[in-house]
Amino acid sequence: MKKHVVILGAGFGGLELSTHLSALADDLHITLIDQSDSFIFGFSKLDILFGKQKTDDVRAYYRDIHKDGVEFRQEHVTAIDPARKRVTTDRNTYEADILAIALGADYDPAATPGFVQGGYEYYSVAGAERLRDTLATFAGGSILIAILSVPFKCPPAPYEGAFLLHDYLVDRGLRATSSIHVISPMESPIPVSPDTSEAIVRGLAERDIEYTPRRRIRSIDPAHQTARLKDDELPYDLFIGIPAHRVPDVVEASGLTKGGTDGWIAVDRRTLATPFEGVYALGDVADAPVPRAGTFAEAAARTVAEGIMARLRDDGSPKPYDGAGVCFIEFGGGLVGKVDADFLSGSSPKAPFVPPSAEGAKDKERYAASRRARWFS
Numbered sequence: 080m081k082k083h084v085v086i087l088g089a090g091f092g093g094l095e096l097s098t099h100l101s102a103l104a105d106d107l108h109i110t111l112i113d114q115s116d117s118f119i120f121g122f123s124k125l126d127i128l129f130g131k132q133k134t135d136d137v138r139a140y141y142r143d144i145h146k147d148g149v150e151f152r153q154e155h156v157t158a159i160d161p162a163r164k165r166v167t168t169d170r171n172t173y174e175a176d177i178l179a180i181a182l183g184a185d186y187d188p189a190a191t192p193g194f195v196q197g198g199y200e201y202y203s204v205a206g207a208e209r210l211r212d213t214l215a216t217f218a219g220g221s222i223l224i225a226i227l228s229v230p231f232k233c234p235p236a237p238y239e240g241a242f243l244l245h246d247y248l249v250d251r252g253l254r255a256t257s258s259i260h261v262i263s264p265m266e267s268p269i270p271v272s273p274d275t276s277e278a279i280v281r282g283l284a285e286r287d288i289e290y291t292p293r294r295r296i297r298s299i300d301p302a303h304q305t306a307r308l309k310d311d312e313l314p315y316d317l318f319i320g321i322p323a324h325r326v327p328d329v330v331e332a333s334g335l336t337k338g339g340t341d342g343w344i345a346v347d348r349r350t351l352a353t354p355f356e357g358v359y360a361l362g363d364v365a366d367a368p369v370p371r372a373g374t375f376a377e378a379a380a381r382t383v384a385e386g387i388m389a390r391l392r393d394d395g396s397p398k399p400y401d402g403a404g405v406c407f408i409e410f411g412g413g414l415v416g417k418v419d420a421d422f423l424s425g426s427s428p429k430a431p432f433v434p435p436s437a438e439g440a441k442d443k444e445r446y447a448a449s450r451r452a453r454w455f456s
């Protein structure tokens with residue numbers, strides 16, 4: 080009898096996991112469930128925002144997944160019973176032998192009063208499209224880019240947004256009449272990598288982008304176009320926020336977040352197993368000691384795949400999760416740098432920085448193309 084693996088979420092984590100498990104198609108039947116019909120890389124939202132790519136051009140359709148043992152279902156997950164490994168969707172009920180939850184992080188814009196009414200974001204496709212259309216008629220003024228809470232996806236992305244916004248305003252002849260100010264509650268852009276933080280802070284200064292660390296915007300007042308900090312107010316013409324993140328509702332309702340930090344799914348950091356037998360959580364939804372980023376979701380998928388293989392072979396010692404991955408950083412002008420992070424395999428995290436270059440941009444393209452080929456061929 081084949082074991083039934085049910086993977087919830089076909090983002091970075093779910094796609095990578097289903098690809099690895101497909102090699103075990105003789106032993107496994109894999110059901111991969113996602114509410115969407117297609118995958119979009121997080122970084123493609125920057126391309127949508129600045130009009131470099133159309134949304135339809137950056138979609139990879141799940142109907143193009145043809146992998147042994149893998150069946151994709153476009154359904155919305157409405158309930159998860161981790162004790163029984165039972166999943167309910169808007170169309171079906173699934174009984175799993177092994178359940179992997181890779182549902183990512185949802186956004187909670189309402190957590191910042193005023194943001195829904197008067198703020199913009201580029202962390203969702205709809206948000207990137209809306210901001211793109213607003214920028215098209217922007218006539219210059221003060222722009223605030225604020226990280227509204229931690230953790231959030233892809234720690235470099237707010238700074239990438241600022242660099243690319245600078246280029247965009249230069250191209251439109253609006254930079255001289257505009258200011259850009261990035262505000263973050265964190266002490267530095269990438270705390271694990273001082274070299275990367277230094278390069279980002281220097282890059283901001285070189286472009287006359289103001290940067291304020293260790294401050295958090297608590298609310299915005301769209302009527303008066305002011306952002307409120309604990310003891311201060313800042314005026315703005317355009318407010319761009321990195322929204323607060325949270326687990327999807329269906330995960331919160333499942334009881335899986337018990338014991339996890341700030342409402343994320345508690346996992347064993349070596350195996351990504353949850354306290355429920357045969358249930359794993361990986362990627363942004365899991366409370367693993369790594370940043371929220373696709374590259375780490377992908378590494379987590381390899382660990383979960385090895386854990387599942389070890390279960391099948393009754394070999395109890397898969398390699399522990401290394402929390403390693405490469406993060407690319409757009410610096411504008413077609414130059415891309417990267418951080419080669421390894422959070423968990425050594426005695427302390429390491430994250431050397433590779434400075435921005437045109438070769439880095441090609442490297443990023445190759446990275447995306449290899450994932451598309453691996454997941455969708």
Ligand SMILES: Cc1cc2nc3c(=O)[nH]c(=O)nc-3n(C[C@H](O)[C@H](O)[C@H](O)COP(=O)(O)OP(=O)(O)OC[C@H]3O[C@@H](n4cnc5c(N)ncnc54)[C@H](O)[C@@H]3O)c2cc1C
Nearest residue numbers: 088090091092114121122156182183233362363372373374
């Ligand atoms: C602007 C931006 C730039 C980024 N740049 C990078 C980068 O350069 N490098 C990098 O590594 N990461 C980057 N990221 C982060 C990266 O996109 C995420 O960290 C990554 O996608 C997380 O993978 P995941 O598998 O955990 O979740 P996701 O990829 O978010 O996948 C979760 C899936 O679950 C599905 N889902 C959710 N709820 C349900 C439900 N109830 N029913 C059915 N399906 C559901 C969703 O449709 C989604 O497809 C960026 C993100 C943004 C926003």
